[in-house]
Amino acid sequence: MSCEAFQARFLAGEVAVGREGHLAACAACRSAIGGLEALRDRLADPLLWEEPEADLGMRVVAAVAGEAEAARVRRRTRGTPVWVAAVAAVAVVAAGAVGLTRYRAPDWEVALVPTGAAPVAVAEVAGWNTDRGTRMELEVRGLETLGPDAYYEVWLTSSDGRHVSAGTFRGSGEVTLWVGVRRADYPRIWVTLEPADGDPAPSGRTVLDTRL
Amino acid sequence: MGDARLMRRFRAGDPDAVRELYERHGRAVFTVALRALGDRSLAEEVVQQTFLQAWRAARTFDVERDPAPWLYAIARRVAVDTYRRERRHREDRTDEVEIVALPPSFEGLWEAWEVRSAIDRLSDEEREVIKATHFLGMTHEQAAATLGVPVGTVKSRSHRAHRRLAALLGHLREASA
Numbered sequence: 001m002s003c004e005a006f007q008a009r010f011l012a013g014e015v016a017v018g019r020e021g022h023l024a025a026c027a028a029c030r031s032a033i034g035g036l037e038a039l040r041d042r043l044a045d046p047l048l049w050e051e052p053e054a055d056l057g058m059r060v061v062a063a064v065a066g067e068a069e070a071a072r073v074r075r076r077t078r079g080t081p082v083w084v085a086a087v088a089a090v091a092v093v094a095a096g097a098v099g100l101t102r103y104r105a106p107d108w109e110v111a112l113v114p115t116g117a118a119p120v121a122v123a124e125v126a127g128w129n130t131d132r133g134t135r136m137e138l139e140v141r142g143l144e145t146l147g148p149d150a151y152y153e154v155w156l157t158s159s160d161g162r163h164v165s166a167g168t169f170r171g172s173g174e175v176t177l178w179v180g181v182r183r184a185d186y187p188r189i190w191v192t193l194e195p196a197d198g199d200p201a202p203s204g205r206t207v208l209d210t211r212l
Numbered sequence: 213m214g215d216a217r218l219m220r221r222f223r224a225g226d227p228d229a230v231r232e233l234y235e236r237h238g239r240a241v242f243t244v245a246l247r248a249l250g251d252r253s254l255a256e257e258v259v260q261q262t263f264l265q266a267w268r269a270a271r272t273f274d275v276e277r278d279p280a281p282w283l284y285a286i287a288r289r290v291a292v293d294t295y296r297r298e299r300r301h302r303e304d305r306t307d308e309v310e311i312v313a314l315p316p317s318f319e320g321l322w323e324a325w326e327v328r329s330a331i332d333r334l335s336d337e338e339r340e341v342i343k344a345t346h347f348l349g350m351t352h353e354q355a356a357a358t359l360g361v362p363v364g365t366v367k368s369r370s371h372r373a374h375r376r377l378a379a380l381l382g383h384l385r386e387a388s389a
Contacts, residue, residue, distance in 0.1 A: 008374040012345070039381055042327045043346035052242040052256055057234045060260050061227050064267045068225020148298065151253050168253055196251065 003029050011036050058178040059167065062135060066176075106137075108183060110210060112191065118143055118207035121172075125189055133180035136166060140191075143207065145171030153194045155202055156186035163202055168194070216275045223270040234263060236332075237280060241287045243328040244321050248291040249298075258294055262287040284325045292318070323384055330380040338373035341366055 001009075006022045006029050009015045015023075023029055042048065106126035114121040121142040128135045138154060146152065154166040154177055164186060166179040179186075191208040221229030238259060245258035265286050266279075273282060292314065331339055344355035352370065356363040 004375060004378070007378045008371060011378050012370055012374045035384065036378070039327070039377070039384065040346065042323065043331075043342065043377075044349075045324075046347065047247050048243060048324065048328055048331070049343055049347045050243070050246055050252070052239065052252075052259060056242070056256055056259060057231060057238060059256075060234050060238065060263045061230045063260055063264055064230045065225055065227040067264060068267065071225070147302070148251050148254070168256075170253070196253070198252075 007032055007036060011040060013040065053165070053167075055165075055167065055178055055180065058132070058180070059176070062176060062178055110189060112189065112208040113211050114142070114208055115206050117193065117205055121208055123191065123208050127183055129182060129184075133178060134183050136177040136179070136189075138169075138175050138177060140169075140172050140175075140208070143172045146193075149196050151194055151196060152207065153192050153202070155188075155190050155192065156181060156183070157188040157190070158186045162186075165200070215279060219270065219273060219275040219279055222267065223273070223275070225267065230263065230267070233266075233279070233283075237283050237329070238263075239332055240280075240325050240328045241283065244284065244287050244325050245291050245294075247324050248288070248318050248321060249295060250317060254294055254298065258287065258290050261290045261294075265290060280325075280329065284322065287325075288318075288321055291321075326381060326384055330377055333380065334373050334376060338369050338376070341369045342373050342377070345370060 001022045003022075003026060006015070006026070010029075010033065023033075107129045108127045110125050110127075112123040112125065121140065123138060123140040125139075126137045134156075136154075140152075143152065151168045151170055153168045154175075156164045156166055156179055158164075158181075164179055164181050166189075167175065167177040169175040183189075187210070189210045190206055192202050193205040193207050194203045218229055218232055222233050241259045241262050242255055245255035245262075246252065249255055249258065262283065266273075266283055269286070273279070295314065295318075331342065334342065340359055341355060344350045344358060345352070350358065352363055352366045356366045359366065
Protein backbone atom coordinates (compact mmCIF):
# COMPACT_ATOMS: atom_id res chain seq x y z
CA MET A 1 0.00 0.00 0.00
CA SER A 2 1.32 3.49 -0.83
CA CYS A 3 1.74 6.14 1.89
CA GLU A 4 -0.95 8.23 0.19
CA ALA A 5 -3.47 5.37 0.23
CA PHE A 6 -2.58 4.43 3.81
CA GLN A 7 -3.01 8.00 5.07
CA ALA A 8 -6.34 8.36 3.27
CA ARG A 9 -7.57 5.11 4.85
CA PHE A 10 -6.28 6.12 8.27
CA LEU A 11 -7.98 9.51 8.01
CA ALA A 12 -11.20 7.71 7.07
CA GLY A 13 -10.88 5.57 10.20
CA GLU A 14 -10.52 2.39 8.16
CA VAL A 15 -7.27 1.14 9.67
CA ALA A 16 -6.31 0.50 13.28
CA VAL A 17 -2.85 1.37 14.60
CA GLY A 18 -1.00 -1.83 15.47
CA ARG A 19 -2.92 -3.91 12.98
CA GLU A 20 -1.48 -2.45 9.81
CA GLY A 21 1.68 -3.79 8.22
CA HIS A 22 2.43 -0.58 6.30
CA LEU A 23 2.71 1.40 9.50
CA ALA A 24 5.35 -0.87 11.01
CA ALA A 25 7.54 -0.45 7.96
CA CYS A 26 7.00 3.27 7.25
CA ALA A 27 8.52 5.94 9.50
CA ALA A 28 6.92 8.75 7.47
CA CYS A 29 3.42 7.43 8.09
CA ARG A 30 4.16 6.75 11.76
CA SER A 31 5.12 10.40 12.18
CA ALA A 32 1.96 11.50 10.33
CA ILE A 33 -0.42 9.57 12.59
CA GLY A 34 -0.76 12.28 15.27
CA GLY A 35 -1.58 14.97 12.70
CA LEU A 36 -4.12 12.73 10.96
CA GLU A 37 -5.86 12.02 14.25
CA ALA A 38 -6.04 15.76 14.97
CA LEU A 39 -7.44 16.32 11.50
CA ARG A 40 -10.08 13.64 12.11
CA ASP A 41 -11.15 15.51 15.27
CA ARG A 42 -11.41 18.74 13.28
CA LEU A 43 -13.59 17.08 10.65
CA ALA A 44 -16.04 16.01 13.37
CA ASP A 45 -16.33 19.55 14.78
CA PRO A 46 -19.94 20.77 14.34
CA LEU A 47 -18.82 24.40 13.86
CA LEU A 48 -16.92 23.38 10.75
CA TRP A 49 -20.18 22.33 9.10
CA GLU A 50 -22.24 25.41 9.91
CA GLU A 51 -23.32 27.28 6.79
CA PRO A 52 -23.97 31.04 6.56
CA GLU A 53 -27.42 32.24 5.52
CA ALA A 54 -28.06 31.77 1.81
CA ASP A 55 -28.40 35.50 1.15
CA LEU A 56 -25.12 36.49 2.83
CA GLY A 57 -23.25 36.43 -0.48
CA MET A 58 -25.76 38.83 -1.97
CA ARG A 59 -25.38 41.17 1.00
CA VAL A 60 -21.59 41.09 0.67
CA VAL A 61 -21.80 41.89 -3.05
CA ALA A 62 -24.22 44.75 -2.40
CA ALA A 63 -22.03 46.23 0.34
CA VAL A 64 -18.80 46.11 -1.67
CA ALA A 65 -20.31 47.13 -4.99
CA GLY A 66 -22.16 49.99 -3.30
CA GLU A 67 -19.00 51.32 -1.69
CA ALA A 68 -17.06 50.91 -4.93
CA GLU A 69 -19.67 52.90 -6.81
CA ALA A 70 -19.61 55.65 -4.15
CA ALA A 71 -15.81 55.83 -4.50
CA ARG A 72 -16.14 56.09 -8.28
CA VAL A 73 -18.54 59.01 -7.95
CA ARG A 74 -16.18 60.72 -5.47
CA ARG A 75 -13.21 60.25 -7.83
CA ARG A 76 -15.08 61.63 -10.80
CA THR A 77 -16.24 64.70 -8.94
CA ARG A 78 -13.00 65.50 -7.05
CA GLY A 79 -11.56 68.92 -7.95
CA THR A 80 -14.45 69.97 -10.14
CA PRO A 81 -16.77 72.90 -9.47
CA VAL A 82 -19.73 72.04 -7.28
CA TRP A 83 -22.33 72.42 -10.01
CA VAL A 84 -20.31 70.21 -12.40
CA ALA A 85 -19.91 67.61 -9.67
CA ALA A 86 -23.62 67.64 -8.97
CA VAL A 87 -24.47 67.23 -12.65
CA ALA A 88 -21.92 64.42 -12.99
CA ALA A 89 -23.27 62.58 -9.96
CA VAL A 90 -26.81 62.88 -11.23
CA ALA A 91 -25.70 61.64 -14.65
CA VAL A 92 -23.98 58.60 -13.15
CA VAL A 93 -27.02 57.78 -11.08
CA ALA A 94 -29.38 58.27 -13.97
CA ALA A 95 -27.30 56.04 -16.19
CA GLY A 96 -27.27 53.33 -13.56
CA ALA A 97 -23.61 52.86 -14.43
CA VAL A 98 -23.14 49.40 -12.93
CA GLY A 99 -26.71 48.32 -12.62
CA LEU A 100 -26.80 49.07 -8.92
CA THR A 101 -29.74 50.57 -7.13
CA ARG A 102 -27.87 52.49 -4.45
CA TYR A 103 -28.40 55.99 -5.86
CA ARG A 104 -31.73 55.45 -7.58
CA ALA A 105 -34.93 56.71 -6.01
CA PRO A 106 -36.72 53.80 -4.35
CA ASP A 107 -39.36 51.94 -6.32
CA TRP A 108 -41.58 51.81 -3.25
CA GLU A 109 -41.65 52.89 0.37
CA VAL A 110 -43.68 51.58 3.26
CA ALA A 111 -44.04 52.54 6.93
CA LEU A 112 -44.17 49.71 9.46
CA VAL A 113 -46.45 50.08 12.47
CA PRO A 114 -45.52 48.93 15.98
CA THR A 115 -47.23 46.13 17.83
CA GLY A 116 -47.84 45.93 21.55
CA ALA A 117 -44.44 44.22 21.94
CA ALA A 118 -42.62 47.42 20.91
CA PRO A 119 -45.15 50.23 21.18
CA VAL A 120 -42.73 53.13 20.62
CA ALA A 121 -40.94 51.65 17.61
CA VAL A 122 -41.30 53.14 14.14
CA ALA A 123 -39.77 52.02 10.88
CA GLU A 124 -39.70 52.90 7.24
CA VAL A 125 -38.63 50.63 4.42
CA ALA A 126 -37.48 51.86 1.01
CA GLY A 127 -37.26 49.22 -1.70
CA TRP A 128 -35.65 48.81 -5.10
CA ASN A 129 -36.80 46.11 -7.50
CA THR A 130 -33.90 44.41 -9.30
CA ASP A 131 -33.60 41.50 -11.67
CA ARG A 132 -32.16 39.43 -8.81
CA GLY A 133 -34.82 40.28 -6.24
CA THR A 134 -35.38 43.23 -3.95
CA ARG A 135 -33.00 45.53 -2.14
CA MET A 136 -34.40 47.29 0.92
CA GLU A 137 -33.17 49.97 3.26
CA LEU A 138 -34.81 49.74 6.65
CA GLU A 139 -34.66 52.65 9.07
CA VAL A 140 -35.82 51.80 12.59
CA ARG A 141 -36.16 53.94 15.67
CA GLY A 142 -37.37 53.08 19.15
CA LEU A 143 -36.27 49.45 19.23
CA GLU A 144 -34.22 48.29 22.18
CA THR A 145 -30.64 47.17 21.37
CA LEU A 146 -30.37 43.43 21.88
CA GLY A 147 -27.55 41.39 23.40
CA PRO A 148 -26.05 38.23 21.94
CA ASP A 149 -29.01 36.01 22.87
CA ALA A 150 -31.54 37.57 20.50
CA TYR A 151 -31.91 39.54 17.29
CA TYR A 152 -34.56 41.17 15.13
CA GLU A 153 -35.45 39.48 11.86
CA VAL A 154 -37.13 41.03 8.83
CA TRP A 155 -39.62 38.86 6.93
CA LEU A 156 -41.53 39.13 3.69
CA THR A 157 -44.73 37.10 3.37
CA SER A 158 -46.57 36.20 0.18
CA SER A 159 -50.32 36.41 -0.31
CA ASP A 160 -50.55 32.65 0.25
CA GLY A 161 -48.62 32.79 3.53
CA ARG A 162 -45.06 31.82 2.54
CA HIS A 163 -42.35 33.55 4.60
CA VAL A 164 -38.89 34.61 3.41
CA SER A 165 -36.27 36.04 5.74
CA ALA A 166 -34.64 39.25 4.49
CA GLY A 167 -31.97 39.51 7.20
CA THR A 168 -31.32 40.33 10.82
CA PHE A 169 -30.24 43.28 12.94
CA ARG A 170 -29.78 44.09 16.62
CA GLY A 171 -31.35 47.47 17.27
CA SER A 172 -32.42 50.88 16.00
CA GLY A 173 -30.56 52.35 13.05
CA GLU A 174 -30.28 51.74 9.34
CA VAL A 175 -29.80 48.36 7.75
CA THR A 176 -29.57 47.25 4.12
CA LEU A 177 -31.32 44.02 3.22
CA TRP A 178 -31.46 41.84 0.13
CA VAL A 179 -34.06 39.20 -0.60
CA GLY A 180 -34.44 37.05 -3.71
CA VAL A 181 -38.19 37.65 -4.20
CA ARG A 182 -40.34 40.49 -5.55
CA ARG A 183 -42.29 42.74 -3.22
CA ALA A 184 -45.26 42.44 -5.58
CA ASP A 185 -45.40 38.72 -4.73
CA TYR A 186 -44.57 39.21 -1.02
CA PRO A 187 -46.53 42.31 0.06
CA ARG A 188 -46.26 41.93 3.83
CA ILE A 189 -43.05 43.13 5.52
CA TRP A 190 -42.73 42.53 9.24
CA VAL A 191 -40.13 42.31 11.96
CA THR A 192 -39.92 39.72 14.72
CA LEU A 193 -37.87 39.38 17.88
CA GLU A 194 -35.99 36.07 17.60
CA PRO A 195 -34.16 34.14 20.30
CA ALA A 196 -30.72 32.93 19.11
CA ASP A 197 -31.85 29.30 19.35
CA GLY A 198 -31.01 28.17 15.81
CA ASP A 199 -34.69 27.78 14.84
CA PRO A 200 -35.06 29.31 11.35
CA ALA A 201 -38.86 29.76 11.62
CA PRO A 202 -40.42 33.08 12.75
CA SER A 203 -40.79 33.19 16.55
CA GLY A 204 -44.24 34.77 16.38
CA ARG A 205 -43.09 37.74 18.52
CA THR A 206 -43.84 40.50 16.01
CA VAL A 207 -42.57 43.99 16.84
CA LEU A 208 -43.31 45.84 13.59
CA ASP A 209 -45.72 45.04 10.78
CA THR A 210 -47.11 46.34 7.50
CA ARG A 211 -50.52 47.93 7.64
CA LEU A 212 -52.14 46.07 4.73
CA MET B 213 -11.09 32.73 -13.52
CA GLY B 214 -7.48 32.83 -12.29
CA ASP B 215 -6.64 34.46 -8.97
CA ALA B 216 -4.79 37.41 -10.53
CA ARG B 217 -7.61 38.28 -12.90
CA LEU B 218 -10.18 37.78 -10.16
CA MET B 219 -8.31 40.09 -7.81
CA ARG B 220 -7.86 42.77 -10.47
CA ARG B 221 -11.62 42.72 -11.05
CA PHE B 222 -12.33 42.61 -7.31
CA ARG B 223 -10.14 45.68 -6.87
CA ALA B 224 -12.29 47.47 -9.46
CA GLY B 225 -15.42 46.60 -7.46
CA ASP B 226 -16.83 44.31 -10.17
CA PRO B 227 -19.90 42.66 -8.53
CA ASP B 228 -19.24 39.36 -10.35
CA ALA B 229 -15.69 39.24 -8.96
CA VAL B 230 -16.94 40.05 -5.45
CA ARG B 231 -19.46 37.21 -5.78
CA GLU B 232 -16.78 34.79 -7.01
CA LEU B 233 -14.33 35.71 -4.24
CA TYR B 234 -17.14 35.20 -1.74
CA GLU B 235 -18.01 31.83 -3.30
CA ARG B 236 -14.38 30.72 -2.97
CA HIS B 237 -13.62 32.02 0.52
CA GLY B 238 -16.83 33.26 2.17
CA ARG B 239 -17.56 30.00 4.01
CA ALA B 240 -14.03 29.82 5.38
CA VAL B 241 -14.34 33.43 6.62
CA PHE B 242 -17.67 32.49 8.22
CA THR B 243 -16.12 29.41 9.89
CA VAL B 244 -13.29 31.47 11.38
CA ALA B 245 -15.69 34.16 12.63
CA LEU B 246 -18.16 31.66 14.08
CA ARG B 247 -15.40 29.73 15.84
CA ALA B 248 -13.96 32.94 17.29
CA LEU B 249 -17.22 34.58 18.34
CA GLY B 250 -19.68 31.69 18.71
CA ASP B 251 -22.57 33.76 17.36
CA ARG B 252 -24.01 33.37 13.86
CA SER B 253 -25.26 36.92 13.59
CA LEU B 254 -21.91 38.42 14.61
CA ALA B 255 -20.12 35.93 12.34
CA GLU B 256 -22.14 37.13 9.34
CA GLU B 257 -21.35 40.72 10.26
CA VAL B 258 -17.63 39.78 10.30
CA VAL B 259 -17.96 38.20 6.85
CA GLN B 260 -19.48 41.36 5.42
CA GLN B 261 -16.87 43.60 7.08
CA THR B 262 -14.03 41.33 5.96
CA PHE B 263 -14.95 41.65 2.30
CA LEU B 264 -15.51 45.39 2.64
CA GLN B 265 -12.11 45.87 4.28
CA ALA B 266 -10.52 43.59 1.69
CA TRP B 267 -11.94 45.76 -1.07
CA ARG B 268 -10.65 48.93 0.64
CA ALA B 269 -7.17 47.38 0.94
CA ALA B 270 -7.20 45.66 -2.45
CA ARG B 271 -5.25 48.37 -4.29
CA THR B 272 -2.18 47.53 -2.21
CA PHE B 273 -2.63 43.78 -2.66
CA ASP B 274 -0.23 42.02 -5.05
CA VAL B 275 -2.63 40.23 -7.39
CA GLU B 276 -0.02 37.57 -8.17
CA ARG B 277 -0.27 36.29 -4.59
CA ASP B 278 -2.78 33.79 -3.24
CA PRO B 279 -5.57 35.91 -1.70
CA ALA B 280 -6.51 33.25 0.89
CA PRO B 281 -3.92 34.06 3.62
CA TRP B 282 -4.57 37.78 3.11
CA LEU B 283 -8.33 37.33 3.52
CA TYR B 284 -7.76 35.14 6.57
CA ALA B 285 -5.63 37.85 8.20
CA ILE B 286 -8.34 40.45 7.58
CA ALA B 287 -11.08 38.11 8.86
CA ARG B 288 -9.18 37.39 12.06
CA ARG B 289 -8.53 41.07 12.69
CA VAL B 290 -12.20 41.94 12.12
CA ALA B 291 -13.23 39.11 14.47
CA VAL B 292 -10.86 40.43 17.17
CA ASP B 293 -12.26 43.95 16.77
CA THR B 294 -15.82 42.61 16.93
CA TYR B 295 -15.04 40.56 20.03
CA ARG B 296 -13.59 43.62 21.79
CA ARG B 297 -16.53 45.80 20.76
CA GLU B 298 -19.05 43.25 22.01
CA ARG B 299 -17.13 42.83 25.24
CA ARG B 300 -17.16 46.58 25.82
CA HIS B 301 -20.87 46.60 25.03
CA ARG B 302 -21.61 43.76 27.47
CA GLU B 303 -19.60 45.36 30.22
CA ASP B 304 -20.98 48.81 29.40
CA ARG B 305 -17.48 50.24 29.12
CA THR B 306 -16.69 53.30 27.10
CA ASP B 307 -12.88 53.39 27.23
CA GLU B 308 -11.49 52.66 23.79
CA VAL B 309 -7.98 51.64 24.82
CA GLU B 310 -7.76 48.24 26.40
CA ILE B 311 -5.60 45.18 26.30
CA VAL B 312 -7.75 42.09 26.43
CA ALA B 313 -6.52 38.52 26.30
CA LEU B 314 -8.44 36.74 23.58
CA PRO B 315 -10.46 33.70 24.66
CA PRO B 316 -9.47 30.12 23.69
CA SER B 317 -11.98 30.26 20.82
CA PHE B 318 -9.40 32.37 18.95
CA GLU B 319 -6.85 29.54 19.00
CA GLY B 320 -6.61 27.24 16.01
CA LEU B 321 -8.38 29.69 13.68
CA TRP B 322 -5.87 29.17 10.88
CA GLU B 323 -6.35 25.40 11.05
CA ALA B 324 -10.12 25.89 10.97
CA TRP B 325 -9.73 28.12 7.90
CA GLU B 326 -7.55 25.57 6.14
CA VAL B 327 -9.82 22.61 6.90
CA ARG B 328 -12.95 24.46 5.80
CA SER B 329 -11.19 25.67 2.64
CA ALA B 330 -10.11 22.10 1.85
CA ILE B 331 -13.67 20.84 2.37
CA ASP B 332 -14.99 23.54 0.04
CA ARG B 333 -12.59 22.32 -2.66
CA LEU B 334 -14.17 18.85 -2.67
CA SER B 335 -17.02 18.07 -5.03
CA ASP B 336 -20.54 18.26 -3.54
CA GLU B 337 -20.77 14.44 -3.56
CA GLU B 338 -17.44 14.00 -1.79
CA ARG B 339 -18.32 16.67 0.78
CA GLU B 340 -21.64 14.93 1.56
CA VAL B 341 -19.80 11.69 2.31
CA ILE B 342 -17.23 13.41 4.54
CA LYS B 343 -20.00 15.20 6.43
CA ALA B 344 -22.02 11.99 6.84
CA THR B 345 -19.11 9.93 8.13
CA HIS B 346 -17.18 12.46 10.24
CA PHE B 347 -19.78 14.94 11.46
CA LEU B 348 -22.84 12.68 11.59
CA GLY B 349 -20.82 9.58 12.53
CA MET B 350 -22.48 7.34 9.94
CA THR B 351 -21.12 4.08 8.63
CA HIS B 352 -20.73 3.68 4.88
CA GLU B 353 -23.95 1.67 4.84
CA GLN B 354 -25.89 4.36 6.72
CA ALA B 355 -24.45 7.08 4.49
CA ALA B 356 -25.44 5.10 1.40
CA ALA B 357 -29.00 4.75 2.65
CA THR B 358 -29.22 8.45 3.56
CA LEU B 359 -27.68 9.69 0.31
CA GLY B 360 -29.58 7.16 -1.83
CA VAL B 361 -26.52 5.71 -3.55
CA PRO B 362 -24.92 2.23 -3.48
CA VAL B 363 -22.44 1.43 -0.69
CA GLY B 364 -19.69 0.99 -3.30
CA THR B 365 -20.26 4.55 -4.50
CA VAL B 366 -19.96 5.88 -0.94
CA LYS B 367 -16.73 3.93 -0.46
CA SER B 368 -15.16 5.21 -3.66
CA ARG B 369 -16.22 8.82 -2.93
CA SER B 370 -14.93 8.46 0.63
CA HIS B 371 -11.56 7.16 -0.52
CA ARG B 372 -11.20 9.90 -3.15
CA ALA B 373 -12.23 12.62 -0.69
CA HIS B 374 -9.90 11.43 2.06
CA ARG B 375 -6.99 11.22 -0.37
CA ARG B 376 -7.63 14.82 -1.40
CA LEU B 377 -8.02 16.03 2.17
CA ALA B 378 -4.85 14.25 3.27
CA ALA B 379 -2.97 15.88 0.38
CA LEU B 380 -4.50 19.37 0.79
CA LEU B 381 -3.91 19.43 4.54
CA GLY B 382 -0.52 17.77 4.71
CA HIS B 383 1.09 21.03 5.84
CA LEU B 384 -1.16 21.10 8.95
CA ARG B 385 -0.09 17.56 9.87
CA GLU B 386 3.55 18.53 9.54
CA ALA B 387 3.01 21.61 11.69
CA SER B 388 1.30 19.60 14.43
CA ALA B 389 3.71 16.64 14.28
